[in-house]
Amino acid sequence: MHSPVIVWLRRDLRLSDQAAIAEAAGKGPVIPVYVLDDETPRHRAMGGASRWWLHHSLASLDAALREKGSRLILRRGKCEDVLPALAEETGAREVHALHHYEPWWRNAEKAVGKRVALHLHHGNYLVPPGAVTTGAGAPYKIYTPFWRALSERMPPPEVQPCPDAIPAPESWVRSESLADWNLLPVEPDWAGGLRDAWEPGEDGAHARLQAFAGKASRYREQRDLPSRDATSFLSPHLHFGEISPAQVWHAMAGAGGSVETFLGEVGWRDYAQNVILQFPDYGGKSAREPFDSFPWRTGENAEADLRAWQQGRTGYPIVDAGMRQLWHTGWMHNRVRMIAASFLVKHLLIDWRRGEQWFWDTLVDADYASNAVNWQWTAGSGVDSNMFVRIMAPLSQSEKFDAAAYIRQWVPELADLPDAEIHDPAPMARPADYPSRLIDHRAARERALAAWEQAKD
Numbered sequence: 001m002h003s004p005v006i007v008w009l010r011r012d013l014r015l016s017d018q019a020a021i022a023e024a025a026g027k028g029p030v031i032p033v034y035v036l037d038d039e040t041p042r043h044r045a046m047g048g049a050s051r052w053w054l055h056h057s058l059a060s061l062d063a064a065l066r067e068k069g070s071r072l073i074l075r076r077g078k079c080e081d082v083l084p085a086l087a088e089e090t091g092a093r094e095v096h097a098l099h100h101y102e103p104w105w106r107n108a109e110k111a112v113g114k115r116v117a118l119h120l121h122h123g124n125y126l127v128p129p130g131a132v133t134t135g136a137g138a139p140y141k142i143y144t145p146f147w148r149a150l151s152e153r154m155p156p157p158e159v160q161p162c163p164d165a166i167p168a169p170e171s172w173v174r175s176e177s178l179a180d181w182n183l184l185p186v187e188p189d190w191a192g193g194l195r196d197a198w199e200p201g202e203d204g205a206h207a208r209l210q211a212f213a214g215k216a217s218r219y220r221e222q223r224d225l226p227s228r229d230a231t232s233f234l235s236p237h238l239h240f241g242e243i244s245p246a247q248v249w250h251a252m253a254g255a256g257g258s259v260e261t262f263l264g265e266v267g268w269r270d271y272a273q274n275v276i277l278q279f280p281d282y283g284g285k286s287a288r289e290p291f292d293s294f295p296w297r298t299g300e301n302a303e304a305d306l307r308a309w310q311q312g313r314t315g316y317p318i319v320d321a322g323m324r325q326l327w328h329t330g331w332m333h334n335r336v337r338m339i340a341a342s343f344l345v346k347h348l349l350i351d352w353r354r355g356e357q358w359f360w361d362t363l364v365d366a367d368y369a370s371n372a373v374n375w376q377w378t379a380g381s382g383v384d385s386n387m388f389v390r391i392m393a394p395l396s397q398s399e400k401f402d403a404a405a406y407i408r409q410w411v412p413e414l415a416d417l418p419d420a421e422i423h424d425p426a427p428m429a430r431p432a433d434y435p436s437r438l439i440d441h442r443a444a445r446e447r448a449l450a451a452w453e454q455a456k457d
């Protein structure tokens, strides 16, 4: 009998197109393990919405493994301690895993690799991060040339099906209980909206992919309209690796119409990871110098404004609709993410890191790379942008992208207002339970530009 092989699962919770599982299944009995690690140095503990998702995704993966004659072993602790201990306990000589690029995962991979034979495979990005370089061999900092170079390497490799059976060891080692990990909220149970909106797991991911198939060809025309469900809703599934980007690519590439624009967005995910590989601290450190001494607002009033933003009570309907959609479902439409993020940073002059943290805690697709890159892009503090002075006007954005139905759905206090008024209700038209604006747009703009003048000197 061959000695068993451990498969270390992280953000790659699927059985198909999963190179670590495919490789291990060809070598001997497989022990799939998920380690809940909040302890590895610089590890960013998952936020509440991500933990909710993780619970259900692990349950779904365990059920899928059991159909293949296997099961999922759960352990908690530092990966660099847990995995060598598990190898010793089971007699496993090898650990197989997919590459991950968050700084804490790279630390953990180094530490684990010193104590047990660790084999890392690709498969969570269209192209392995770091592999797309300029002619001179340097990594790209800007999306457009990055995407052009990446496109030349498409299509991605063919998708690998799930092995027919995953060989099991003679006996199973102890697993911790998922329920004991307390990943789900209890008091209060705020996850009702998440339960209604999502089906975590590989089946849920493929159901989303199928539902999107009929819409992909009209993506460019409709993706900015928050009142339509015109995007794929694949982000949490891609984040947790319940579906691979290669599977998404191969399923969609032939859809015709403007599907190229959609594939380009999937490429943003690769781009963001490419930035994190170059700047591992990007989630907490602005890439541009003026932002080190930026006069962000702090103190009681700023904290009250931050809370109003988090609760969707800024008095700007499009911002409030987005923030309430986020709280209720763990997801927000991309155009509205841009508007809401810009509003926090420029209208309220609150440090982008406070917004990044809130999104980290509340998004089901919270992703270190995509979140940080998009927040820094919006703030103008990123390697790829210098746009602080481009201040989005929430009201005209709301009109331009026809957000009336979206606002009615998420801000029911305003549901009776006609389209012409709903984007910017006049003081007399505001229902008593809807707040007045935290700050007037023009005053906010002037304050932001003055702050920028001060920071850049």
Ligand SMILES: Cc1cc2nc3c(=O)[nH]c(=O)nc-3n(C[C@H](O)[C@H](O)[C@H](O)COP(=O)(O)OP(=O)(O)OC[C@H]3O[C@@H](n4cnc5c(N)ncnc54)[C@H](O)[C@@H]3O)c2cc1C
Residues within 6 Å of the ligand: 223, 231, 232, 233, 234, 235, 236, 238, 239, 262, 265, 266, 267, 268, 269, 272, 332, 333, 334, 335, 337, 338, 341, 359, 363, 365, 366, 367, 368, 370, 371, 372, 374, 375, 378
């Ligand atoms: C301030 C801000 C924070 C964000 N934080 C995150 C985050 O934590 N996690 C996250 O996955 N996305 C984040 N995004 C990007 C984007 O909003 C979401 O990926 C998208 O809304 C998810 O919806 P969808 O799956 O329907 O996307 P679709 O439009 O269907 O796009 C398909 C896939 O492409 C990827 N993608 C699309 N747009 C982007 C983008 N701008 N950057 C990186 N990848 C992209 C996602 O994986 C997405 O699932 C953020 C955007 C902003 C402006």
